[in-house]
Amino acid sequence: xxxxxxxxxxxxxxxxxxxxxxxxxxxxxxxxxxxxxxxxxxxxxxxxxxxxxxxxxxxxxxxxxxxxxxxxxxxxxxxxxxxxxxxxxxxxxxxxxxxxxxxxxxxxxxxxxxxxxxxxxxxxxxxxxxxxxxxx
Numbered sequence: 105x106x107x108x109x110x111x112x113x114x115x116x117x118x119x120x121x122x123x124x125x126x127x128x129x130x131x132x133x134x135x136x137x138x139x140x141x142x143x144x145x146x147x148x149x150x151x152x153x154x155x156x157x158x159x160x161x162x163x164x165x166x167x168x169x170x171x172x173x174x175x176x177x178x179x180x181x182x183x184x185x186x187x188x189x190x191x192x193x194x195x196x197x198x199x200x201x202x203x204x205x206x207x208x209x210x211x212x213x214x215x216x217x218x219x220x221x222x223x224x225x226x227x228x229x230x231x232x233x234x235x236x237x238x239x240x
Contacts, residue, residue, distance in 0.1 A: 153180075157175055157177055160174040169225070171224055172217055175214075175231065184235055187208045187235045188205060189205065191204050192232045193223050193230075194229055195223075195229055198230070
């Protein structure tokens, strides 16, 4: 099996796992996504550790209900500092509800959802996290 075939299979498995992501309850408690593994676990490069994703959920007057105010990531590999981190919050049918990009500066990070793109907790069905080299 080629490297690109293995990567495509890995991405498909992550997408399938995230499809079952629960939605927030009316109490506004945070949601937890399954751990994500970025890259090859045998690799010495950035992204060889699982990344855990949780959410800050708060009442949003504009939405008239609970909204996701931030994604909290933990388990970022310290070798990823300086990489660009893109977090996409996805809704029904895989539609992107919000996308945030920032530079990795720590092994645990809070990435705020922009006020201009509120995300209803009821609509959140998945998340994707992408690390890439580059400048913020």
